[in-house]
Amino acid sequence: MEIASSLIYLLLCLSTLLLYHFIKKQKRNSKHKAKLPPGSMGWPYIGETLQMYSKDPNIFFASKQKRYGEIFKTHILGCPCVMLASPKATKFVLVTHAHLFKPTYPKSKEQMIGPSALFFHQGDYHNSLRKLIQSSLSPNPTTMQKLVPDIEALAISASESWAAGGKVINTYHEMKKFSFDVGFLAIFGQLDDTYRERLKENYCIVDKGYNSFPTKIPGTAYHKALLARKRLGQILSQIICERKEKKTLQKDLLGDLLNFQDEKGQTLTEDQISDNIIGILFAAQDTTASALTWILKYLHDNPKILEAVKAEQKAIYEANDGCKKPLTWAQIRNMPLTYRVLLESLRMASIISFTFREAVVDVEYKGYLIPKGWKVMPLFRNIHHNPEFFSDPQNFDPSRFEVGPKPKTFMPFGKGVHACPGNELAKLEMLILVHHLVTKFRWEVEGSQSGIQYGPFPVPQHGLPVRFWEESNNLK
Secondary structure (H helix, E strand, O other), rough: OHHHHHHHHHHHHHHHHHHHHHHHHHHHHHHHOOEEEOOOOOOOOOOOOOHHHHOHHHHHHHHHHHHHHHHEEEOOOOOOEEOOOEEEEEHOOOOOOOHHHHEEHHHHHHHHOOOOOOOOOOOOOHHHHHHHHHHHHOOOOHHHHHHHHHHHHHHHHHHHHHHHHOOOOEEHHHHHHHHHHHHHHHHOOOOOHHHHHHHHHHHHHHHHOEEEEOOOOOOHHHHHHHHHHHHHHHHHHHHHHHHHOOOOHHHHHHHHHHHHOOOOOOOHHHHHHHHHHHHHHHHHHHHHHHHHHHHHHHHHHHHHHHHHHHHHHHHHHHHHHOOOOOHHHHHOOOOHHHHHHHHEEEEEEEEOOOOOOOEEEEEEHHHHHHEEOOOEEEHHHHHHOOOEEEOOOOOOOHHHOOOOOOOOOOOOOEOOHHHOOOHHHHHHHHHHHHHHHOOOOOOOEOOOOOOOOEEEEEEHHHHHHEEEEEOOOOOO
């Protein structure tokens, strides 16, 4: 009897063990049953990269979405990718399940900017540094009221130079210079002219080589950029040493980086500070310059909206005795129509059309498998131009922002922990420059007014050639 009971007990244990392994295997198999999203991987090795760049990349992505839906696969830029074109999917990747996806950049880009730059990281280092940078670059009455007059001086100087002599300017190139100067101001405050010129000279070489073919052959743009990047590090090291020796307490980003301590009391190394300074300059310059270029184009193409913006800014202009008084923080915060024009320009142009992430494990989403190591690309532009979220999306209509957009449908500066920490500073400089442009100048676009070029961010064809005229009496 005891033997029989023991056998029954043993059989029950074996049955339970077998059932456990069966259930575990079924769960494992069910994960593998998730299939890849629909789509085409194109040719071996090159995938669909040529198809994407042979036409407007936005048309490429839009046609894919129309054919396959809001999640599809492709193979571009040497990588298998899953594209996501819905707000829920974007939130899944960038917010709620961000730990399953890491930011990813080509090694050549990382080497050019510096491996310690904020956007190459995640975790504690990223989180604490991002809070510091966001706090330093976020406008508020205390910090930005002091910075506004300096940004305004840069805007006045730049706009007057554009109108001098009635020459045609490349708007995008000029906006890059303006954005670069604002970035310098936010990072260094008042910097010695010698340092400023040396930094600018070497940064321009790095900027030219950043998107070139990554070869270290002497004489190539990439090789020249690597050498210039080394010199940038040396110049920044000199500036940092001077700050430390003088113990200067300047309220700027460099000062905040020098005073930074993490929870363990660790400070940043010179290389970490240098990498983040260069990373911030890269992140701010091209995107802000592109946005400003599009704002000028959209205002030029929509005369009624331009006149309404002029009327709004005229009231501020007259309150300041025709620019004899500087703009105030309160005035900048009270430009509702101009601000809506800014938002609509960002939606229409979608400067950040998509972002790159990489799956760190196999991930299942909506019944589809995103394999470990595959790139994942939330398509911001597809969402911004979806008529389900923005009616008549190809029409420039700032009034649509009189009511806030649906959650997760408007992401001009990205989303989640890797969203742009300097977006408020970018908006501030845009509003200041627009105020001075519409109250003192008029402009005409020269040549063709259609077409988009990518370098890598979208800008109007040929950088929007424009001729400016000063209108000193138009608001009196």
